[in-house]
Amino acid sequence: MQVMRAMRLRWTGAAVGVAVMVGVLIPGMPLIADERVETAYSRELDAKLEQAGENRAELEKALDEVPKAQRKGMHFLIAYMPDSDARSLNAAYLLNNVAWAYKARENFTWAKQVPEDVFFNDVLPYASLNERRDDWRQDFYKRFSKYVKDAKTQEEALMAVNRNILKELKVEYNTKRKKPDQSPYESMEQGMASCSGLSILLNNAFRSVGIPSRVAGIPAWTTKRGNHNWVEVWTPVDKAWHFTEYYPDAKGLDHGWLLADAAQANPKSFYHSIYASSWKSTGLHFPMVWNMKNKEVPAVNVTERYVALGGENAVGENDCELRIHRMVGGKRVAIPVVVLQGDLKIAEGVSPKPSDDMNRFYTVVVRKGQIYQLMWKDEVSGAMQRQTVTTPKDKTWLEVKLGG
Incomplete structure (x- = not known):
């Protein structure tokens, strides 16, 4: 008699025993009590079967036909596969992949x-x-x-x-x-x-x-x-x-x-x-x-x-100073400046104002030989400006004039 595989359910030993005693074959119940391997990722496997949609039958077939020694591996593979794969891959593909992976494990x-x-x-x-x-x-x-x-x-x-x-x-x-x-x-x-x-x-x-x-x-x-x-x-x-x-x-x-x-x-x-x-x-x-x-x-x-x-x-963090200022019409302008590296904000501050000593800068300690982005707002247009700088590998400081 063929066991229907329309559903996959977890069964306790008692439930299986009762079913066998009364001669009932329940849809989704395995022929052998230990066929369904309970693992730490059983919940993920059940969720993945739900995500499979119309392709669920192919995943079920892979789970049903995989040899017992490879069953836990197949469960893991399907439990964590991308959702797009769950909806598209067939049983033959999965069974072949698992079989040859286990063959390598056995032979080497x-x-x-x-x-x-x-x-x-x-x-x-x-x-x-x-x-x-x-x-x-x-x-x-x-x-x-x-x-x-x-x-x-x-x-x-x-x-x-x-x-x-x-x-x-x-x-x-x-x-x-x-x-x-x-x-x-x-x-x-x-x-x-x-x-x-x-x-x-x-x-x-x-x-x-x-x-x-x-x-x-x-x-x-x-x-x-x-x-x-x-x-x-x-x-x-x-x-x-x-x-x-x-x-x-x-x-x-x-x-x-x-x-x-x-x-x-x-x-x-x-x-x-x-x-x-x-x-x-x-x-x-x-x-x-x-x-x-x-x-x-x-x-x-x-x-x-x-x-x-x-x-x-590996370069330390105290190897190079960015000495930042903004000049407009020959005079320094105090504006907010943000120093970035990719998506990470390194620092933010204000560039020196006209009355500050010419030896004063907005200083940020960064790494040698790396790329950084400086961002500030243009005083006239109000548009955000971005300037990319690469710190030197052989100097401990770099003077940066915003906008040029």
Whole structure:
């Protein structure tokens, strides 16, 4: 007799026992009492099924057909998937992704050492950010397992993947790529990608062979214009996260050109913080500069780790003075001034008035070699004015004349 799956309900052991005793098959009741895995995220799973709308049957099918050993992982994957995925992904896609993720966990010694919560959050997911949902898992397993088959440690395995990904996928960095958030096969079809597209490729390559991985990035540098994304990997030896890139540094993990700039990130600023992606909800979202309205990708703020990692590259707060004043018609004008860095207000005050000593300025202590914005109101038009300045790397002060 077929059990109807129109509803999924939680059953206590007593309820199941009564149902079995009277020979009743209730819609949504599992054949085996332990089929429904009670977890810390059962409530999120139920909510996600509601969000799925007309696609709920596909998610139910994935939950029903997943092997028992993989069931808890499937529950986690669906519980925290973006709502847009819940309404669109089919069961075959989800079952294939989970099956090959568990295959890597079974076949590689380092993958077996990964704690379950890290495996669920940073190996099992089928997506990195908001890219198109390609069915890459099986293909990437076959592509990259040959490079790690002789690796004895995870570090050997991740280095093998990192060194061979360009040769295997034949994708290079190129600003002529069609879009920043390309999926794996979109990048492979073009042979080019942005730093975000390259990071998605590397992230998937690591995950395909059971290496915990996530995309990290900063929406805006404090030291220059622009943003950047890269990849972090979790290692079982120290149970910690380390960074690398599609083009790896010869010195290995936690080395590369980006460290000097990352060490000067500002953890108090939304735009100047460094984030690492997460599958499970965190209360924060990963800022995707190509679509800042999209808040579906959870994230953790990891800025402090990069500031500490930068060591001598991390610049103190008392390194440079902005000496600000406003001149109109050869005379100083006292006006309110706001000093910003991205979305963060650094300071506000008033520029010197005509009767002040010429050696007096409105002074703000900031960091060397970083970008700041000054904002004030024009005396005549009343319009707000904004001026961008970059502090010097080799001086302890910078005189700034508002408006010129």
